[in-house]
Amino acid sequence: MTAARSSAAWEWNPSTWRDLVVTHQPDWPDSCELTRARLRLASEPPLTSPEDVREVRQALAEAAAGRAYVLQGGDCAEPFGVAARRGALAKDKILGVLAERISHAMDVPVLTIGRLAGQFAKPRSEPTEVIDGEVMPTFRGLAVNSPLPVASQRVPDARRMVTAYHSARAVMDDLARRRTGDHHGRTSRDGLSWRHNGMWVSHEALLLDYEEALVRVDPNTGGWYLASTHFPWIGERTRAADGAHVEFLSGIANPVGCKIGPDAVLDEVVALCAKLDPERRPGRLTLICRLGAHRVRTLLPPLVRAVRDAGHPVVWMCDPMHGNTRTTGTGVKTRHLDDITGEAEAFHETLHELGEWPGGLHLELAGEDVTECLGGSGVPDETVLPRRYTSLCDPRLNNEQALLTVEGVLRSGLPLRS
Numbered sequence: 257m258t259a260a261r262s263s264a265a266w267e268w269n270p271s272t273w274r275d276l277v278v279t280h281q282p283d284w285p286d287s288c289e290l291t292r293a294r295l296r297l298a299s300e301p302p303l304t305s306p307e308d309v310r311e312v313r314q315a316l317a318e319a320a321a322g323r324a325y326v327l328q329g330g331d332c333a334e335p336f337g338v339a340a341r342r343g344a345l346a347k348d349k350i351l352g353v354l355a356e357r358i359s360h361a362m363d364v365p366v367l368t369i370g371r372l373a374g375q376f377a378k379p380r381s382e383p384t385e386v387i388d389g390e391v392m393p394t395f396r397g398l399a400v401n402s403p404l405p406v407a408s409q410r411v412p413d414a415r416r417m418v419t420a421y422h423s424a425r426a427v428m429d430d431l432a433r434r435r436t437g438d439h440h441g442r443t444s445r446d447g448l449s450w451r452h453n454g455m456w457v458s459h460e461a462l463l464l465d466y467e468e469a470l471v472r473v474d475p476n477t478g479g480w481y482l483a484s485t486h487f488p489w490i491g492e493r494t495r496a497a498d499g500a501h502v503e504f505l506s507g508i509a510n511p512v513g514c515k516i517g518p519d520a521v522l523d524e525v526v527a528l529c530a531k532l533d534p535e536r537r538p539g540r541l542t543l544i545c546r547l548g549a550h551r552v553r554t555l556l557p558p559l560v561r562a563v564r565d566a567g568h569p570v571v572w573m574c575d576p577m578h579g580n581t582r583t584t585g586t587g588v589k590t591r592h593l594d595d596i597t598g599e600a601e602a603f604h605e606t607l608h609e610l611g612e613w614p615g616g617l618h619l620e621l622a623g624e625d626v627t628e629c630l631g632g633s634g635v636p637d638e639t640v641l642p643r644r645y646t647s648l649c650d651p652r653l654n655n656e657q658a659l660l661t662v663e664g665v666l667r668s669g670l671p672l673r674s
C-alpha cells in the first residue's frame with residue numbers, strides 16, 4: 257500500500273487499484289495491444305445504465321431485509337458469439353422456471369441474475385497444464401486465451417477483451433429485445449413472481465483492465481458506476497481486503513458480491529465488509545458462501561455472527577458448487593448432486609437457526625441437458641460424464657439437477673416470510 261492510500265485525502269478513481277497488489281491477471285505479452293484494447297473499450301457504449309444498477313441494488317436490499325430471494329446462475333466460463341446468445345436465452349428460461357417454483361413455495365418475490373454477458377475470465381489453480389505431453393498455459397476464459405489444447409493459442413491476447421465486450425453486448429441486446437416483448441413490466445411484482453424481464457446480469461470482476469475501461473459516470477449523481485454489468489462479484493482467490501480487486505469494487509455504485517470460501521479468516525471478512533460496505537447500506541453487499549457440504553454447518557455460524565456484530569446488512573447467498581468440486585479417477589472435474597443439495601440445505605437450515613434470512617442461491621447451470629455433474633436420472637454414474645460435457649471450465653447442473661437442488665432447498669424447512 258502506498259503512503260497516499262492511507263491518507264485521509266485519498267480519493268478513489270477507476271485506476272487506484274493499480275497502486276495495489278493485483279493477482280490473477282494475465283501476463284499480456286503485447287503492451288501496445290493492451291493499451292489499444294483499453295482505449296477501445298473506454299470508447300464503447302455502456303452495457304448497463306445507472307438506473308438499472310440502482311434498481312438491482314434496491315431489489316437486493318429487499319433480499320437483505322428478508323423480503324425477497326435471489327437466484328443467480330449461469331456458466332462457469334461463458335462462450336462467445338452465437339453460443340453465448342443461445343446460452344443466455346436458455347439460462348433465462350431455466351432461471352425463470354426455478355424462480356417461479358421458489359416464489360410460489362416461499363411466497364416472496366424472486367430476483368433472477370444471470371452469470372453472463374461478461375463471465376469471460378477465470379482464476380485458475382495452476383498457471384500451466386500438460387496436455388498430450390506438452391506443457392501449456394491453462395485456459396483463463398475467452399477474454400484472455402483460447403481453450404484449444406495448442407500452446408500458441410493459450411498465449412493471452414488483449415484483443416480478446418474487445419471481442420468479449422461485443423459478445424456481452426449482443427447478449428444484452430437480445431435480453432433487452434426480450435424485455436420489450438414482455439408485458440409484465442420491469443421487476444413487476446404482480447402475482448407471485450418478481451422477475452426482471454430478461455434477467456439482471458453479473459460476472460466475476462477479475463480482469464481489471466477490462467473492468468476499469470467500462471467504469472462510467474452517473475450523470476445524475478456524478479458518481480462512478482461499473483457499466484460492464486449490474487452486479488459484479490469478487491472471487492474467492494482475489495478477495496484480499498487490501499488487494500486491488502476489493503479496492504476497485506469499493507468505489508463503484510453497483511451492488512457487489514464477494515465469494516467466501518472455507519479458508520476465510522473472520523477478521524479478514526470483517527475488514528472486507530468494512531471496505532466494500534462502509535455505510536452499511538442494505539443491498540450493497542452480498543456474501544456468496546461456498547464452504548463445502550461437509551464444513552458449512554461448522555463454518556457458517558461464526559461467519560454470520562462476525563458480520564452481524566460488525567453491523568453489515570448483507571445478503572447471505574449460498575454457492576453450493578465451488579466448495580464441492582472433485583476430480584474422477586480418469587481426471588474429469590465433476591460435482592455430486594448430493595453434495596450440492598447437501599450444502600444448499602445445510603446453508604438454509606443454519607441461517608434459519610441463526611435467525612437470519614437465507615437470501616439466495618448461486619448456481620453454475622447450463623440451461624441444457626449436459627452431463628457434467630453426477631446425479632439425477634440423466635447422470636447416474638461417471639461413465640456418463642463424457643457424453644455431453646461441454647463446459648469451458650467447471651461442471652454445471654443440467655435442468656433436472658438444478659430443479660432437484662431447488663426442491664432440496666424448499667424441503668429444508670426454509671422459513672416462510674414472517
Ligand SMILES: O=C[C@H](O)[C@H](O)COP(=O)(O)O
Nearest residue numbers: 332378379380381382649650
Ligand atoms: O470456477 C472457477 C475456477 O476458475 C475454477 O474452479 C478453478 O479451477 P481449477 O482448479 O481447475 O483451476
Ligand SMILES: C=C(OP(=O)(O)O)C(=O)O
Nearest residue numbers: 332491492493515546578
Ligand atoms: C471462480 C469461481 O468461484 P470461486 O471464486 O468461489 O472459486 C466461480 O464462480 O466460477
Ligand SMILES: [Mn+2]
Nearest residue numbers: 332620649650
Ligand atoms: Mn466456476
